[in-house]
Amino acid sequence: MLERVSDPVEIRIADDALKRVDACHVFLLDRIAAGVDIYGTTTGFGPLVVFSGRRDAADQCNNVVGHLSAGQGEDLPPHVVRATVLTRLWSLARGHSGISPGVLPALVAMLGTQFAPAVPRVGSVGASGDLIPLAYVARALRGENSAYLSGIRMPAGDALRSAGLTPLVLDGRDALALVNGTSLTAAAAGLAVMSVRRSHLVAMMLTALLADVLGSDPGFLADELLDAFGHSQARAAAGRMRQFLDGTAPTGTRPLQEPYSIRCTPQLLGAVGTSIEHVEHVVVDDLNGISDNPMFFPEKGAVVHGGNFFGQPVAFAADLLSVSTVQVGNLAERQLDLLVDPHRNGGLNPMLATKPGEQHGVQGVQLAATAIVAAMRRAAVPASMQSLPTNLHNQDVVPFGTQAALNALDLAGSLRLLHGSLAVALRQAAHIGGRRPTSPACAAILDRLIDLVPAIDPDRPLDADVRSAADLLDTIADECTDLGYQR
Known part of the structure; x- marks a missing residue:
């Protein structure tokens, strides 16, 4: 709502x-x-x-x-x-x-x-x-x-x-x-956690698409491996990525072990899922609570003065969400770097340029992604511990929950742009000879990106393409939720 x-x-x-x-x-x-x-x-x-x-x-x-x-x-x-x-x-x-x-x-x-x-x-x-x-x-x-x-x-x-x-x-x-x-705090945190939950699924989707385009072996998602890890959300993340990769055929030419930005994604995204679950619980409690003072209880004949307006629960939760969001952003930026590097991307042209030197592919997109990730890291300093006394020391301890929640919402928006950047690069990889995904689900996602984003040939401004790709990924994530990819 x-x-x-x-x-x-x-x-x-x-x-x-x-x-x-x-x-x-x-x-x-x-x-x-x-x-x-x-x-x-x-x-x-x-x-x-x-x-x-x-x-x-x-x-x-x-x-x-x-x-x-x-x-x-x-x-x-x-x-x-x-x-x-x-x-x-x-x-x-x-x-x-x-x-x-x-x-x-x-x-x-x-x-x-x-x-x-x-x-x-x-x-x-x-x-x-x-x-x-x-x-x-x-x-x-x-x-x-x-x-x-x-x-x-x-x-x-x-x-x-x-x-x-x-x-x-x-x-x-x-x-x-x-x-x-604390209605602004709760509302902003609620909007942030909904956006990050959607991006959480997008991260699984793009990781699967990247692995399929590169021809990676999906063994890093094996049931027995994640069962041994013991974290339920990591098992769930691996299960969702296996759904996206169902039917994939590894090339057999990739290294025995992929970089962590592929191999460790169920562990990373599983930890993020645990954080999202906790944040959702706190935010729902706050939305359903009454953060007012004083409060009136006619049935008991009582007027009670207290501190329900002290937004500490959401402050802590929003800061946790921000930290988790930045780590998913780190993952997307590293995956983008992997995809544009000819030494690690299976021999595709540097920067995914059609004619390197004459064309520059997604070079500008990667530069912007680096700037976005740097800004996200700076913004991830927790607000919830920055208490400053004010109001003649009436408010001698404060949680800064509003700043924490708005910060989380800002970071959720930045994460969408990083995912849009990675999606544009995956689409461009298909244009310059990258492998067509062998998983039907991944192939369908790539086809929708191809329909939306024209090939970068010749170079052109890509800012709008990144935003359009981010919007499409949100739409696909919502559709996947309806289809059962999301709990």
Whole structure:
């Protein structure tokens, strides 16, 4: 659903959810009337909790989104922001946030259009939720600041009118309930893990295709070998690659042992599969949890102040995903290097050029791939351990989960480009006399690449071809999932 919401979606909130939200809001109003202090509703924010808040509830809402509108940097992609709104909607609909019932239908209506708030990338430390990014969401829904409509940036009020939406009215607890959760962190991590899972299968697919083009012996995928290794995900990776290589006929001219970038792929990709499985578990827990403060439990008559907005679980998980993603990127870059090297690729022309010297084949593609991998390595430094005290030491330990999740999402995009680069090279190898795959599955993949990417003869710009190949690989991976190649 996180990926689907990049386009307009129809969402229905169940009647019992609306009843829970209404009951929680009534309970909140009763507590306020009884003189109970409630953080952010009757008090100031953060370390200023020891002071009273503004008396007028609507003014208090204005103060929340106003003082938090301090973000910097480029805007987040609209599809990430829309996934964030969906995540926040799901949390608020659980009925423990005290929000006014009318807020939920407004979020549903927004997701039914192409509207997306303009949200700057930098500002959240992932503690007390994604305060600054979500403040921009709230402002845009009120018709303030900027928004995107069908990908075009414009004043938020204009975007609302063009989309047929009504500006959101916030009162009392509403603004803090909208901003006080890790919804951007969870949404970005969710999008990242879905992309990396798809690329994980693409890595198996391209490894199999490379091995078939080179004429490698598939013995490195043997059942008994991986059973002895003892890691279930490595066995699963080898099994999927055997499916792709079913029917292959080795040339018998390759070295007894292939380089690690072929021979050790089930072990490497199996370890990545284990990491993905763990990250998925953490992210699903976060998406289904409630990262709010305070929380209201009308059935127990309780208002509970705590720290569910502390995004440490996803911070650790996203950093693990980033490290795993970079290693898959390392693999793709090394496989590309193997394929362009005439000393290791079975005698194909250097750089897969049709006429070396007059033509340069995928030389530029390899240079760009090297730059991508270097940038990925630099970006893989964990964010989750970079805690810096802030907010008058109210937030004296912070997880930086938002940075970890957005970093993982960036790296997932870079990995797609590395796979697109390797795919373009495999297609070019077929043009200059490389072996046609003998496995039917690998041959079918190569044929689709050939249909999409023209041969490099003569040299031409290849940036768009790399991106197109990456898109095609995603499509094939989704089809393979439906066919049973993926668990």
